[in-house]
Amino acid sequence: MVAVCTVFWVAVILLGLSVLIVYLYYRPRSPQFDIAAASLNAGNIDTGNLLNADITLLAHVINPNTKVNIYFSSLQLDMYFQGIMIGTQVIDAFYEPRQMEALRNLKMITSAVPLPFQVAQEWGNGTQAGGGGVTLHLSGRFRTRWLFGRWLRFTNWLNPSCEILVGPPPNGVLLRKQC
Incomplete structure (x- = not known):
């Protein structure tokens, strides 16, 4: 014994x-996720407080490792306004060699998303001409496979989160971000 x-x-x-x-x-080291650019191309509230919006994002993914390659799969990015999901986008799987960066263009088109009256008013006030813009929350879930040489592999999930402020449409550019 x-x-x-x-x-x-x-x-x-x-x-x-x-x-x-x-x-x-x-x-x-953990990969880094950032929003390089964003634009609110259109965003209006229809009768019945239904949100229709066209938002373009440029996601920036960085692999800071000097000896580790990373494979990203099962990538999903959700967009929220005032806690209500208004859009989701799936990103194609990709391989990120060590010390490399990738840019992914994402287009989120929101159609007839019902909003509570108060939230619809806040969207309307932010997207009017001269309005201060709207703050959107991005929440992601990425499965990563870390490749340590030829034989060692490690899989984990990343959950990036960003707050972005975009100006009013049609030229609603990224005004502020925090990832």
């Missing part, structure tokens, strides 16, 4: 040491 416990603890210690060595060699 003592021999089995000794072998088990030696195996645990060796496994922990090998994980530490791999970590110290590769020094993995």
Whole structure:
């Protein structure tokens, strides 16, 4: 019994040491997600407080690792206004080599999304000529597969989140962002 416990603890210690060595060699860092540009091309409230909007986003994904390649899959980005989901977009899977950056153009078209009266008024006030714009919340869920050389792989989920302020349409450009 003592021999089995000794072998088990030696195996645990060796496994922990090998994980530490791999970590110290590769020094993995989490990928970064940002919104490089955004524009609110159209956005109006129809009768019945139904939102119709056309929003274009330029997503910027950075792999800061010097020795680790990353494969992104199952990418979904949801857009919220005042806590109400107004759009969602799925991004095609892609491979991001070490120390590289990728830009992905996303088009979110919202059609007949019902909004409560107060929220519809806030949208209308922000999108009028001379209005201050609208604040949108972007929430994502990305599955990443980290490729440590040829044999080691690690999978995890990233949940990026951004707040953006876009001006009133038709030239509603990105005024402020926080990711």
